[in-house]
Amino acid sequence: MDKLNVYDKSRSLYNRALKCIPQGVYGHLGPSNGCMIPVDYYPIFSQKAKGAYFWDVDGNKFLDYMCAYGPNILGYNDEDVDKAALAQLKKGNCTTIPDSVLVDFAELLTDTTGKDWAFFAKNGGDVTALSVLTARAATGRKKIVMVKGGYHGVAPWMQKLGYAGVVEEDVGNNLYVHWNDIKEFEDLISKYPGQIAAFISTPYYHPTFEDNKLPAENYWKGIRDLCTKHGIVLIFDDIRCGFRLNIAGSDAHYGVKADLITFCKAIANGYNVSALCGVDSLKGAVSDVFYTGSYWMSAEPFAAGVACINKMKRENTIATLRFTADKLHGGLKEVAKKNGREIVITGEPVMWYMRHTNDENFFMHQAWVAECVRRGVFFANHHNHFVNSAITDEDIAFTLDVADRAYKAIKDKF
Amino acid sequence: MMDVKTKAGINLHAVLRNIQELCDIDETAGNAVKGKKITVKFSVKGCEPMALAFDDGKCVYLRGDALKEGAKGALKLYFSSPEKFNTLVDGGKVTPIPSGAITKIGFVLKEFNILTERLAHYLQPTEAEKAELLTDKTYFKDNTTLLAYTAFHALAEIGNTDPIGREIARRMPDGNISIEVKNGPSIGISVKGGRMAAQIGGFEKPSALMVFDNLNVVNDVLNGKTDVYSAMGMGLFAISGLIPLLDNMSHLLGFVPKYLG
Numbered sequence: 001m002d003k004l005n006v007y008d009k010s011r012s013l014y015n016r017a018l019k020c021i022p023q024g025v026y027g028h029l030g031p032s033n034g035c036m037i038p039v040d041y042y043p044i045f046s047q048k049a050k051g052a053y054f055w056d057v058d059g060n061k062f063l064d065y066m067c068a069y070g071p072n073i074l075g076y077n078d079e080d081v082d083k084a085a086l087a088q089l090k091k092g093n094c095t096t097i098p099d100s101v102l103v104d105f106a107e108l109l110t111d112t113t114g115k116d117w118a119f120f121a122k123n124g125g126d127v128t129a130l131s132v133l134t135a136r137a138a139t140g141r142k143k144i145v146m147v148k149g150g151y152h153g154v155a156p157w158m159q160k161l162g163y164a165g166v167v168e169e170d171v172g173n174n175l176y177v178h179w180n181d182i183k184e185f186e187d188l189i190s191k192y193p194g195q196i197a198a199f200i201s202t203p204y205y206h207p208t209f210e211d212n213k214l215p216a217e218n219y220w221k222g223i224r225d226l227c228t229k230h231g232i233v234l235i236f237d238d239i240r241c242g243f244r245l246n247i248a249g250s251d252a253h254y255g256v257k258a259d260l261i262t263f264c265k266a267i268a269n270g271y272n273v274s275a276l277c278g279v280d281s282l283k284g285a286v287s288d289v290f291y292t293g294s295y296w297m298s299a300e301p302f303a304a305g306v307a308c309i310n311k312m313k314r315e316n317t318i319a320t321l322r323f324t325a326d327k328l329h330g331g332l333k334e335v336a337k338k339n340g341r342e343i344v345i346t347g348e349p350v351m352w353y354m355r356h357t358n359d360e361n362f363f364m365h366q367a368w369v370a371e372c373v374r375r376g377v378f379f380a381n382h383h384n385h386f387v388n389s390a391i392t393d394e395d396i397a398f399t400l401d402v403a404d405r406a407y408k409a410i411k412d413k414f
Numbered sequence: 415m416m417d418v419k420t421k422a423g424i425n426l427h428a429v430l431r432n433i434q435e436l437c438d439i440d441e442t443a444g445n446a447v448k449g450k451k452i453t454v455k456f457s458v459k460g461c462e463p464m465a466l467a468f469d470d471g472k473c474v475y476l477r478g479d480a481l482k483e484g485a486k487g488a489l490k491l492y493f494s495s496p497e498k499f500n501t502l503v504d505g506g507k508v509t510p511i512p513s514g515a516i517t518k519i520g521f522v523l524k525e526f527n528i529l530t531e532r533l534a535h536y537l538q539p540t541e542a543e544k545a546e547l548l549t550d551k552t553y554f555k556d557n558t559t560l561l562a563y564t565a566f567h568a569l570a571e572i573g574n575t576d577p578i579g580r581e582i583a584r585r586m587p588d589g590n591i592s593i594e595v596k597n598g599p600s601i602g603i604s605v606k607g608g609r610m611a612a613q614i615g616g617f618e619k620p621s622a623l624m625v626f627d628n629l630n631v632v633n634d635v636l637n638g639k640t641d642v643y644s645a646m647g648m649g650l651f652a653i654s655g656l657i658p659l660l661d662n663m664s665h666l667l668g669f670v671p672k673y674l675g
Contacts, residue, residue, distance in 0.1 A: 014647060023643040032643040037654050039647060162582035162665045209658050361589070361621045361655045382657060 002405055005060040005374045010044040013057060017044075028069060028383075035381040041370040049076035051390035054378075062378040063395055067386035070240050070265030073321075074311060075390025081269045081307045088303030099299035105306050112309055113249045115261065115277035119286055121296050124239035124264035125153025127276040128200065130291050131260045132157070134278070135198035135233035138285035143192055145185060145199045145232075148176045149207040152200060152237050179205040179213055182222040189230050198260075199227055200235040203250035204348060208382045211355070212347025220256040227259070233282070236261040239274070243267065244321060244350050244386070247313055249277075271304035318350075320389045324396070325349035328387065331400040339407035353384040364414040371406035416672055420575040422461045422496035424673050425503040427477065428567035428612075429537070430456070432560050433466055433529050435614075436536070437473040439556045444471045446528040452518050453488035454526065455481070458499040489521065490514040536560045548633075558633045559599045565636055566593060566601045566612050568673055569666045573610040579666055584608040586662045592616030595626045605659065622655035624663075638671065 014031075017024040025044060028034055036042035043056035052075055055061050067073070074081060092099055106118040121127050132144055144157070152158045156170035175192070177184040179201075189196060201223075205213040227234040236251045236258035243266040246253035251261055259282060264274035272295075278286060312318070329345050329352060336343040341364075342357040356365045362381070369379045377399050379385060436443045448471040455465040465476040465485040476484040491510040493499035502508040512519055536557050539547055547553045573583035586605045593616065594600040600616035626632045627650040634640040635651070642664060645651035653660050 018644050018647065023641070024647045026643075030643070031647040035657060038652055039649050044647075160581075160585070162578045162585075162662075164665070164668055168578075362657070363655050366654055 002375070002409075005043070005056075005058070005376065007040065007043050007056065007058050007060070009057040011040075014044045035366075035383075037366045037381060038370060041374045043373075051075040051077075052388060052392070052395050060376065062373070062376055063391075063399060064378045065385040065387065065399075066378055066380050066383070067388050068270060069383070070386055071268075071270040072386070072388045073243060073266035073317065074269045074308065075388050076270070078269050078308075078311070078390075080311050081271070081304050084307035085271055085300050085304040089300045091299070093300045094295060094298045098297040099302070101299050101302045101306065102297060105302040108306055108309055109263075109275060109277060112247060112313070113261065113263075113277050114252065114257070115249075116280040117278055117283050117286070119276045119278075119291075120302070121274045121276070121291075121293060122272050123153070124237075124262065124274055125155055125158065126293070126296075127262040127264065127274045128152040128158065128235075128237055128239065129155050130276050130286070130289065131200065131233075131235045131237075131262055132198060133289045133291065134260060134276070134282055134286040135235065137288050138233060138282055139197045139231060141195050141197035142173045143175055143196045144173060145175045145177060145188055145196055147179050147201045147205065149179070149205070149210065150200075150202055150237075151207070153239075180216045180219050182219065182226070185223060185226060189226060189232070196230070196232050198233040198235050199223060200237055202237045202239075203241050203245065203254055206240065206347050206351065206353065206384050208384075210353075211344065212351075212353040212384060214348070215254055220251075220254045224256045233259045235259065238262055239264045240384075241348070241351065243309070243312060244318065245348055247309075247318060267308065268301050268305035269308040271301035271308075273298075273301035273305055315389065317389045321350040321387050324387045324389070324391050325352065327393075328391075328396050328399060331396060332403055335400050335403045335407065339404065339411070341407060347384055350387055351384045354379075359414075364410065367410045367413060368403075368406050371409040372402050375402045375405055377402040417576050418496040418500060419460050420572055420579070421673055422458045422493075422499045423571040423575050424568045425500060426456055426458065426461060426464050427571055428564050429503065429533070429674075430466070430530075431464070431475045431567060432533055432537070432563055434473045434475040435560065435563065436529060436533055437468075437471060439559075440532050440536070443529050443532040446525045446532075447471055447473065450521065450525060452515070452521050453485055454522065455485045455488040455490045455514070456493075456499075457490060458493045459495055461496060461499075488514050489516065489518045491522070533560075537564060554633070555598075555629060558629045558636070561636045562593075562595075562599065562601060562632055563614065564674065565667070565670050566603060568670050569663065570603060570610040570612040572669045572673065573605075573608075573666050576669060579669055580608070582662050582665050583610055585658075586610075587621075587656060587658055589621030589656050589659050590617040590619075591622045591624060591659055591663060592620035593624045593626075595629055595632055598626075598629055598632075603663065620655065622657065622659040623653065624660060625652045627651065642667070 014024050023030055031039045045057045047055045047057045052063055053061055054064050109118045156166050159166045161171050175188050204215055238250045238261050241250045242263040249261050251258040260278045262276050333343055343354055345352045345354050347353045359365050366381050369381050372379050447468045450468050453465050453467040457463040465481055465488055467474045467484050490513045493510050498508045572579035588606050591603040602613045602616045604611050631645055631650045
C-alpha cells in the first residue's frame with residue numbers, strides 16, 4: 001500500500017506562523033530556502049524526534065537524511081548526550097560566571113583536534129566570523145580569500161553583493177578563487193602582496209545545486225605551503241564536515257594542519273554550541289578580539305558536547321557513518337538503475353550530494369525527492385545530505401523501497 | 415542607489431514598451447491611434463534605443479535588429495542625457511531633439527500624450543483611484559498584467575545595466591525562465607552569458623518555472639502586500655527547475671521597486 005502523507009496540521013500552523021513570523025518559517029528550515037518543491041509535499045513543523053526519525057505535527061514519520069542539516073550525528077535525542085545535558089541543566093546552565101564544564105569541554109576538544117585552544121559560541125557563523133577577526137588581528141591585513149560558491153554563514157561579509165541588506169563595503173575585502181585552483185590563490189598573493197589576512201574554505205567543495213568536489217591530490221598541501229610562506233592564516237570552516245570525516249577535524253582528514261578550525265553542527269548532537277580552535281601562535285590575537293554573547297557560556301551544551309565527542313570516540317561513529325552511507329548509496333544507485341534512471345552521488349559519502357543524469361534542470365529530481373518525502377523519507381533537493389549512526393539496515397531497506405515507489409510515481413511524467 | 419542609465423532603460427524598454435499592449439486593451443488608446451501610421455523612435459544617450467510603430471490602432475515595440483529595419487522613416491526623438499529622458503517620463507518639461515519625419519511631430523504632442531495618460535491610468539493610479547478601479551475585474555486584470563510586464567522587463571534592464579544588478583546577472587547560469595500565471599499571461603526571461611532579455615510569453619521548454627496561482631497573488635506581490643517567500647509557503651506561488659536562475663532573479667526583483675516606486 002502506497003500511503004501518502006497529508007499535512008493539514010502543518011498547513012494550518014503555517015498559516016498562523018505567517019501572521020507573526022517573517023516567511024512563516026525563515027531560513028534553511030523553511031519551505032522557501034529549503035527548496036521544498038512542491039511545497040504541499042513537505043511537512044513544515046516537527047512534533048518530536050528520536051534516533052534516525054522525526055514526526056511532524058500531523059503524525060507522519062520521516063526517516064531524516066538531512067539530520068537537522070548536520071547536528072544530528074548520533075541520532076535524535078541520544079540518551080547518553082541527553083542525560084549529560086539534563087544533569088548539567090539541573091546543576092546550572094546560564095550563570096554569571098561559567099561552570100567548570102567549560103574547561104572540561106575545551107580540554108577535550110583541544111586533545112581531540114590537536115589544537116591549542118578552544119573558544120565557544122553558539123552558531124557556525126559566530127565562529128567563522130571570529131576566525132576572520134582573529135586572522136585580521138594577527139596579521140594587520142584586510143583581505144580574505146574564499147572559494148567561489150563556498151558558504152561560511154550569513155554575516156554581511158559572508159553574503160554576496162546584491163543580496164538584500166548587503167552593501168559594497170561589506171564584501172569589499174573579499175577575494176575569490178575557484179575550488180582546487182592553487183594557481184589562482186598564488187596569483188592573488190602576487191596581486192595583493194602583504195594584504196591577505198586569511199584563506200578560508202570548507203574542507204571540500206560542497207555547494208548547493210552543484211556536484212560536490214573533493215580536494216585534488218596535494219591541493220591542501222599547496223594551499224598550506226602558500227599560507228605559511230606568505231604569513232596568511234589558513235582557516236578550515238569545518239562547521240558542516242566537522243566530526244563526520246575525522247574525529248580530529250577535517251584538516252587532519254586531508255593531511256594538513258589548519259591555523260584555525262571552526263566546529264558546530266555535530267559537535268554536541270544538536271545542543272547549541274560552536275567552537276573555534278586554533279594554534280598557540282594565534283591565542284594572543286583571538287584574546288585581543290572583543291567577542292562575546294549572552295548564552296555563549298551556557299553549560300548545558302558544553303556537557304552535551306563532552307558526552308557527544310566521548311561517545312563518538314568510544315563507538316567509532318565515523319566508521320559507522322561511512323558503512324551506512326556506502327550501503328545506502330549502493331542501494332540507491334541500484335534502485336535507480338532498475339527504474340531506468342541514473343543517480344549521481346558526489347562529495348564525501350557521509351555527506352553526499354545527489355542528482356540524476358539526463359535531468360539538466362532538476363525537474364525530474366525535484367519530483368522524485370518530493371515523492372520520497374511524502375512517502376516518509378526526507379531528502380532535500382539541492383543540499384548535501386547526512387547520515388547519523390542511528391540508521392539501521394531496516395531503515396536503509398525502507399529508504400530503498402520508498403525510492404523505488406517514488407520512481408514509479410514519476411514514471412509517466414518524466 | 416538608483417542608476418540613471420538603468421532608469422532610462424527601464425522607462426524605454428519596460429514602461430513605454432507597454433504602449434504595445436495598451437493599444438489592444440484600452441479603447442481610448444486604440445482609438446487615439448486609429449488610422450495613424452507613424453513610427454516614433456526614442457534615442458537616449460548611452461541607452462539602447464527603441465521605437466513604437468503605430469499602424470491603424472495597433473502598436474509594435476521595436477528593439478535590436480527589428481528596430482534597424484522598422485525605424486526607417488520614423489520620427490526620431492533624441493534625448494541628450496538619461497536624466498532628461500527620465501525627467502520627461504516623470505512628467506517634467508523636457509524638449510527632445512527631433513529629426514527624421516519631423517512633420518509628424520504633432521502626433522507626439524497630441525495622440526502620444528493620450529497614450530501616456532492612459533498608461534499612467536493603468537500603471538500609476540492615485541491611491542484614491544486605485545480603491546475604486548481595482549474593484550473592476552477588467553481593470554484589475556489589465557493593471558496587474560501591465561504591472562507584471564513592466565516589473566519583469568525592468569528586471570532584465572536592471573540585470574543588464576545596474577552595476578549591482580550586473581553582478582547578480584553574472585552569477586546566473588544560462589537558461590530560460592517562464593513566469594506564468596495560471597490561466598493568465600506569461601512572461602519569459604532568458605539569460606545568456608550574464609545578459610538578460612525579457613519577452614511576452616513563456617518558453618516551451620523552460621529551464622526554470624515560476625507559477626503564480628492567480629492574478630491576485632501577482633498583484634499582491636507586485637504591490638508589496640505579500641512577499642514571494644510567504645506566497646511560496648502558502649502554495650500560491652511555485653518554483654521548480656534550475657533554482658539558481660530563480661534565486662538570483664528574486665534578488666533582481668528586489669531592485670525593481672527602487673526604480674519603479
